[in-house]
Amino acid sequence: MNVEKPALKIAILGWGSLIWDEWPEFxxxxxxxxxxxxxxxxxFSRISESRKGALTVVIDNDHGxxxxxxxxxxxxxxxxxxIADLRCREGTIITRMGYYFADGSRTCDPQVPETIAPWAAEKGFDVVIWTGLPSNFRAKTGKDFSITNAIDHLRSLLPEGxxxxxxxxxxxxxxxxxxxxSALQIEPWFAGS
Structure with missing residues (x-):
């Protein structure tokens, strides 16, 4: 007898452009x-090449x-x-995809934040997926991420960036x-960009 497994309930997490940018295929x-x-x-600690050096928001356990x-x-x-839908939408590789399987059957490269498992259990999700891009500020600038260094980086961008x-x-x-x-929203040069 071939018993079909029930469909898994899958959640996608969002906090940035995933929410506001329309992307029909996704x-x-x-x-x-x-x-x-x-x-x-x-x-906002990841430097985006596709956004001309703008800082994008990512999970950052050190500075977030x-x-x-x-x-x-x-x-x-x-x-x-x-997972493939989100990976394609974000234009990244599979090792940058975050996912949590409630049954423990799979693990991902990005660290799974400790708040995800209890949230998934409370909401009844079997799988939770998110974009696991890390901060790359130090790698791109040679400086540790700080509010001052981030503002200096943004000031150094060309007008389009x-x-x-x-x-x-x-x-x-x-x-x-x-x-x-919070710091950027009171910077006169930034608010007027």
Missing amino acids: DKHHEEWLPGGPVLNLE AACDTQYAVSTRKNPDDA KGMAATYVWRAPDFVKTKLR
Whole structure:
């Protein structure tokens, strides 16, 4: 007798452009974004090449502030498909994908934040996936991430990069409250970008 396994309930976590940038190939495979995702340590500490040096928000356990996140339910039945959807959307490699399997059957390269397992259990998710891109600030600048160094980096960008940086920070959801964002929102040169 061939018994079909029940479909896994899969959540996708978001806190940045995943939420506001429309991407039809990705968006058609998940439901709407909902508040109430797990709290994660986030900071604008990744230098983005595609955004001309702008700083993007990532999980950063060294410099991040505890922030709320959002989640969307994947319409995929197979977690590999859901992970591939997000990987393609983010234009990255599989080792930069974060995922948590409640049954412990698989592990990922990015560290799984401690808030994810209890959140998944509370919400009834079998699998949780997220973009696991790390901070690359030190690797790209040769300097440790700090508010001063991050602002100096942003000031050094060409006008197009400054514009992209301002747009990214201002479009980030209100629940992403980091030290750098707070500092940038009072910088006259940044607010007027």
